[in-house]
Amino acid sequence: MARIGYARDSNSDQNLQTQIDKLKAEGCEVVRSEKVSGASRDGRNELATIIEFLRSGDELVVTRLDRLGRNTRDVLNIVHEVEQKRAFLTILDPLVSTRGEMGHPVLTVLDMVAQMERRFIKERQRDGIEKAKAEGVYKGGKRRLDHAKVKAMHSEGHGPAAIAKALGCSRMQVCRVLQA
Template sequence: MAMIGYARVSTEDQDLTAQVKQLTEAGCDRLYREKVSGVKRDRPELVAMLDYVREGDVVVVCKLDRIARSTAHLLEITETLERKGVAFRVLNLNLDTTTPTGKLMLTMLGAIATFEREMMLERQREGIATAKAEGRYTGRKATAKAKAGEVLSLIAQGKGKQTVADELGIGVASVYRIIQEHKGSVGNAC
C-alpha cells in the first residue's frame, strides 16, 4: 500500500509548501504537485496520479477543492479510484472513502462545495455589474494594445512577428491584430 498525495494551487504565484508539508506528515510517500486552475480540464499531474495508483493505494489531499472542480468531477475521480481499488482521504475533513459514511459524506460535501463556488461566482458577477454601473470597473488593462507603438516600430525594423511577440512578452496574435489595426502606418513591412 502506497500513500499518494496530490497538491494543487490555482496560480503560478501561489505556494504549495503548506500542502506538501501536510501530505508528507500524513505519510505520503509520493507526491503529485500542480499549479493550475481547478476549472481547467488539462491537469497532467492529476491524470498521471490517477494512472499511477494501484489497488490498495490511498490518495490523499489536504482539501476537497484541491482535486475536483465540481461535484460531478469529484464523483468521476472517486469512481475511478474505487474501480482501481484505491481509497481516498481528505485531511481537513478527516474523510475516508473506505467506509460507507465516508462515501456518503464525500458526495454531500462535494455538492456543498459546488454550491458555495456558484454562490461566490454569483456574488462576484453582481459586484462587477454594480461597479460597472457606477463607473468604477474598467476591466483588465489591455497589455498588448499599450505596446502598439513598440510593435509597429520593431516590425518597421524588419523583425518577424514571432520575434516581436517574444521580445515584448505578448502573444503573436496580438502582434497580427495591432498590424491589422494600423495597416497604413507600417507600410510594406507587414
C-alpha cells in the same frame, strides 16, 4: 501500498507549500503538485499521472476536496477512476475517506457544496464588477500584454511567432492584438 499526496492551487499567487507540508506530515511518501484551475480536469497532468500509476491498496490524499476539483462530475469521475484501480481517496479537511461505507455519500455532498460555493463566488464577483461599472470605478482587468509593444514589433517586420517568443506569450495572443 503507498500514500500519494496531491496539492493544487489555481494561480501563481497562491502557495502550495502549506498543502505539501500537511501531506508529508500525513505520511505521503510522494507528493505531486501543480498550479492549474480546478474548474475542470484540463491541464491537470500531475493528477492524471497519479491516477495512472495508482496500484491496488494505494491511497490518494488531498488536503481539501476543492483541491481535487470544483466540479461535481469531475470529482465523482476521479473517485470512480481511483476505485477502478482498487485504491482509496482521503480528504484531510474534513476527514473523509472512500475506505468506509459513508465515504461516498459524504464526498458527494461535500463536492456539491464546493461547486455551489464556486458559483456563489463568481456571482459575487460579477455583482461587484457591475456595481463598480455603474459607479464609474471599474476599468477592466489588468492587461497582461503590452499592445503597443506588439504593434511596434510587428511594424518592425517581426512575425507573430517571434513577437510571442520575445514577449513570453502565445502566438494566438499576438494575433488577437494585431487583429484588434
